[in-house]
Amino acid sequence: MTSAENELYQEVVLEHKRAPRNFGHLTAPTHRAQGTNPSCGDRVAVELQLDGERVADIRFTGQGCAICMASTSMMTEAVKGRDLATAQALQQHFRAVLTGEEDPEGAPLGKLVSLAGVRQYPSRIKCALLGWHALMHAIGDNDGRPVSTEEGRP
Numbered sequence: 046m047t048s049a050e051n052e053l054y055q056e057v058v059l060e061h062k063r064a065p066r067n068f069g070h071l072t073a074p075t076h077r078a079q080g081t082n083p084s085c086g087d088r089v090a091v092e093l094q095l096d097g098e099r100v101a102d103i104r105f106t107g108q109g110c111a112i113c114m115a116s117t118s119m120m121t122e123a124v125k126g127r128d129l130a131t132a133q134a135l136q137q138h139f140r141a142v143l144t145g146e147e148d149p150e151g152a153p154l155g156k157l158v159s160l161a162g163v164r165q166y167p168s169r170i171k172c173a174l175l176g177w178h179a180l181m182h183a184i185g186d187n188d189g190r191p192v193s194t195e196e197g198r199p
């Protein structure tokens with residue numbers, strides 16, 4: 046990672062931690078799920094309002110470290126208004142980049158690529174993925190994988 050990439054990463058994480066997007070509750074969520082990451086103490090709950098195959102609205106609540114909160118905040122921005130297939134594809138690419146299976150250079154991640162720096166810190170990867178795990182759980186497709194290291198129920 047170059048120092049410019051590192052600076053962007055730090056800046057984006059702090060900015061979203063300071064002012065998380067789509068934070069709070071929906072009045073009438075159609076889907077929801079919680080996720081916990083006991084290794085760090087992160088907890089997030091994701092609420093969705095699906096309109097057919099589209100994420101009409103999304104909110105999240107919870108408490109966690111800067112990386113967890115920033116990543117969940119960016120996740121909500123990335124998937125709001127998109128269809129479920131797009132959200133699932135983003136989640137797969139994001140996870141593949143963080144785990145080193147995919148090169149961030151070529152990954153279709155949009156703004157999320159600024160979180161690629163997390164791959165330098167293996168212990169924080171779970172923090173960055175927690176919101177996405179909760180999202181996948183909420184829409185009922187987590188590929189059979191557990192929603193987190195310790196699953197929470199609403």
Ligand code: ZN
Pocket residue numbers: 082085086087109110111112113172
């Ligand atoms: Zn964390």
